[in-house]
Amino acid sequence: MKRFMMLMGAVALLTMGWTASSAVAGVQDTMKEGVGNVLNGRLIFDNGVGDDVPACAGCHGSAGMGSDEMSTPRLAYQVQKYIWKQLEDFASDKRMDNAMYQMNDIAKALTEEQRRDVAAYVHTLKTPSLGSDLDAMRKDGEDIGVVYKGKIIVKFGVPERNIPACQSCHAFNGRSAGNMYPVIGGQNYNYLKHELEAFRLGATTKSSDDEAARDNDPMAQMRKVAVLLTDEDIANVAAFLTVSRPSTAGNPSAPRH
Numbered sequence: 516m517k518r519f520m521m522l523m524g525a526v527a528l529l530t531m532g533w534t535a536s537s538a539v540a541g542v543q544d545t546m547k548e549g550v551g552n553v554l555n556g557r558l559i560f561d562n563g564v565g566d567d568v569p570a571c572a573g574c575h576g577s578a579g580m581g582s583d584e585m586s587t588p589r590l591a592y593q594v595q596k597y598i599w600k601q602l603e604d605f606a607s608d609k610r611m612d613n614a615m616y617q618m619n620d621i622a623k624a625l626t627e628e629q630r631r632d633v634a635a636y637v638h639t640l641k642t643p644s645l646g647s648d649l650d651a652m653r654k655d656g657e658d659i660g661v662v663y664k665g666k667i668i669v670k671f672g673v674p675e676r677n678i679p680a681c682q683s684c685h686a687f688n689g690r691s692a693g694n695m696y697p698v699i700g701g702q703n704y705n706y707l708k709h710e711l712e713a714f715r716l717g718a719t720t721k722s723s724d725d726e727a728a729r730d731n732d733p734m735a736q737m738r739k740v741a742v743l744l745t746d747e748d749i750a751n752v753a754a755f756l757t758v759s760r761p762s763t764a765g766n767p768s769a770p771r772h
Contacts, residue, residue, distance in 0.1 A: 553636045559571065559633050571637075581706060583704060587614070587706065590637045592642065594695070611722045611728075661754060662758060668751065678743050684696050685697070689701075690761035700761055713729035716729070
């Protein structure tokens, strides 16, 4: 039985690896090449633009750390092309902001060039990976997942339930394999949990029908995984990822992407 589970895990990893490569290639083919203006992106991030675009730092923090209280994501150390794609998806309503209900209007108020500039600047934010303070959240009465149980799913998946390992696309401890796969290690707990729930709903419901659903993932990769996760699975995965680190004592080099 153990050998069968290991074999199923290997098959899942290989399948997801092939699908991941295909999805990245497909998305990159539809996106323009080029790097935005970092200085202009910083001005927008820190100050906003006119009356329609507030400073990104207002919700995401000056260092791009985000907030568990507002369920806003950590942007620091995020993949540039991923940030760019999300801004484009918000601007076209392909992705709905179902947490703060602001990003769609903000992204639309920015020009394509400005969205590219913001993505370029966000990529320069290299704040150390910290994640959420789970102990403090527990003391405040929040129901938090179990870290070691989440670690099992992130690293090995659940072969008997056809759940692949998260790291088959997002790499070691969710630090990202680059290109379109975002950094999820060190991400804020509430945001991770919220997005996994949104992807799970998106597997059966279009975001155009229910804003709580998310369905802007290439080839429905995340939806196919999230629909197999229970509430407990999601909480556990989020708990491990938020405290995970992108490197080990034996390999302290920071990931490059």
